Amino acid sequence: xxxxxxxxxxxxxxxxxxxxxxxxxxxxxxxxxxxxxxxxxxxxxxxxxxxxxxxxxxxxxxxxxxxxxxxxxxxxxxxxxxxxxxxxxxxxxxxxxxxxxxxxxxxxxxxxxxxxxxxxxxxxxxxxxxxxxxxxxxxxxxxxxxxxxxxxxxxxxxxxxxxxxxxxxxxxxxxxxxxxxxxxxxxxxxxxxxxxxxxxxxxxxxxxxxxxxxxxxxxxxxxx
Amino acid sequence: xxxxxxxxxxxxxxxxxxxxxxxxxxxxxxxxxxxxxxxxxxxxxxxxxxxxxxxxxxxxxxxxxxxxxxxxxxxxxxxxxxxxxxxxxxxxxxxxxxxxxxxxxxxxxxxxxxxxxxxxxxxxxxxxxxxxxxxxxxxxxxxxxxxxxxxxxxxxxxxxxxxxxxxxxxxxxxxxxxxxxxxxxxxxxxxxxxxxxxxxxxxxxxxxxxxxxxxxxxxxxxxx
DNA sequence: TAGATTGTTAATCGATTAACAATC
DNA sequence: TAGATTGTTAATCGATTAACAATC
Numbered sequence: 001x002x003x004x005x006x007x008x009x010x011x012x013x014x015x016x017x018x019x020x021x022x023x024x025x026x027x028x029x030x031x032x033x034x035x036x037x038x039x040x041x042x043x044x045x046x047x048x049x050x051x052x053x054x055x056x057x058x059x060x061x062x063x064x065x066x067x068x069x070x071x072x073x074x075x076x077x078x079x080x081x082x083x084x085x086x087x088x089x090x091x092x093x094x095x096x097x098x099x100x101x102x103x104x105x106x107x108x109x110x111x112x113x114x115x116x117x118x119x120x121x122x123x124x125x126x127x128x129x130x131x132x133x134x135x136x137x138x139x140x141x142x143x144x145x146x147x148x149x150x151x152x153x154x155x156x157x158x159x160x161x162x163x164x165x166x167x168x169x170x171x172x173x174x175x176x177x178x179x180x181x182x183x184x185x186x187x188x189x190x191x192x193x194x195x196x197x198x199x200x201x202x203x204x205x206x207x208x209x210x211x212x213x214x215x216x217x218x219x220x221x222x223x224x
Numbered sequence: 225x226x227x228x229x230x231x232x233x234x235x236x237x238x239x240x241x242x243x244x245x246x247x248x249x250x251x252x253x254x255x256x257x258x259x260x261x262x263x264x265x266x267x268x269x270x271x272x273x274x275x276x277x278x279x280x281x282x283x284x285x286x287x288x289x290x291x292x293x294x295x296x297x298x299x300x301x302x303x304x305x306x307x308x309x310x311x312x313x314x315x316x317x318x319x320x321x322x323x324x325x326x327x328x329x330x331x332x333x334x335x336x337x338x339x340x341x342x343x344x345x346x347x348x349x350x351x352x353x354x355x356x357x358x359x360x361x362x363x364x365x366x367x368x369x370x371x372x373x374x375x376x377x378x379x380x381x382x383x384x385x386x387x388x389x390x391x392x393x394x395x396x397x398x399x400x401x402x403x404x405x406x407x408x409x410x411x412x413x414x415x416x417x418x419x420x421x422x423x424x425x426x427x428x429x430x431x432x433x434x435x436x437x438x439x440x441x442x443x444x445x446x447x448x
Numbered sequence: 449t450a451g452a453t454t455g456t457t458a459a460t461c462g463a464t465t466a467a468c469a470a471t472c
Numbered sequence: 473t474a475g476a477t478t479g480t481t482a483a484t485c486g487a488t489t490a491a492c493a494a495t496c
Contacts, residue, residue, distance in 0.1 A: 081432025208305025
């Protein structure tokens with residue numbers, strides 16, 4: 001990544017995409033300028049954090065005035081690489097894969113599902129939403145042919161490791177993994193994990209709000 | 225939460241659920257003990273981090289020996305509140321909501337989808353996978369009646385804010401939000417956000433690997 | 449100019465990690 | 473006992489935040 005020297009934390013990149021969403025909303029409402037405070041409040045972050053996030057990339061505001069909504073949005077789109085189109089493949093055309101294919105959030109400007117993959121002979125060769133389903137064995141070829149850069153992994157857990165390996169072998173550098181396995185990647189690969197079962201367990205933990213009384217020799221937890 | 229005094233970071237809770245997943249896998253394979261190193265390697269975290277994570281809750285290992293796979297799994301299940309059953313409602317029975325309803329990861333032991341909600345009159349009154357679809361206006365009543373504790377929000381963006389408010393009004397303390405809006409909640413509410421469009425933009429950013437050349441007066445980014 | 453708001457610094461906060469004493 | 477591995481400390485690392493000088 002290229003940006004004023006300092007390394008950009010991944011949380012910052014995540015927030016940038018949220019800032020952009022809000023900016024586009026404000027833009028639709030006809031706003032022309034916005035202050036760091038207004039924008040930050042909308043996302044429940046601190047204004048200083050927003051300014052710091054932007055500072056990794058340059059100076060985009062005007063002191064005393066705030067930011068131009070349209071200009072800042074344009075800057076963020078550029079930083080996020082949304083000025084061009086990315087071709088996506090979804091591997092695993094089950095419930096989740098099919099839903100994502102049809103999900104509006106995935107078909108936003110800048111992204112295009114170009115191919116589907118599965119290993120079920122019943123599915124291979126057919127199409128969903130007009131997108132052809134290939135056999136996973138053809139991954140490398142189709143990736144090359146269709147110039148696919150992003151893979152969404154929605155295979156069942158047992159198939160995940162093998163699928164991930166095939167994806168990396170095919171030269172993919174960006175993976176969005178919905179399967180409940182940890183994929184070890186080199187530094188040149190970005191792999192983001194969305195683990196729905198895990199999120200539920202976090203919620204469960206806070207709901208339960210209980211400790212385990214497994215402590216030994218008096219080392220038991222004290223109710224807070 | 226009740227645990228040896230110190231506040232538990234949310235990342236720790238997230239990792240606990242991953243540890244459990246791996247432990248269950250090892251348990252199926254017939255393993256009886258496991259060291260922090262083996263378990264940590266599986267998830268690409270440092271052994272010291274795993275031990276530190278566990279230390280928030282007590283002492284569960286045996287020096288020189290490692291951990292009992294079954295005992296540690298049991299401890300984690302307790303910490304994560306998986307020793308009991310939680311009732312879930314899904315609000316928004318579109319592509320994503322329907323997919324999640326059928327998604328295996330969501331129907332794991334400990335979780336049960338008890339009700340669906342939508343505002344589309346075509347859907348209200350019917351059922352999906354045997355679960356009744358209620359009108360969102362009945363949220364508070366049904367939540368009470370069915371003792372629902374967790375809500376999964378899969379409504380389209382424009383409906384998200386209102387839905388979130390209704391959910392909080394209904395007394396729900398745990399929300400898994402797939403809608404691209406930031407929900408402001410009090411400290412007693414846990415709201416986790418899964419933002420698929422945002423994840424894609426992060427991938428796009430790293431793929432593009434470019435800066436914005438918007439800097440003023442020589443403050444342009446330097447290729448790294 | 450006076451008021452507003454940025455960009456940036458320095459302080460704070462919190463999480464990760466290496467290292468090691470405790471102990472099975 | 474010797475070897476292994478935990479639980480815990482202290483050092484490090486990195487991200488957040490308040491505060492303010494710069495400047496529109």
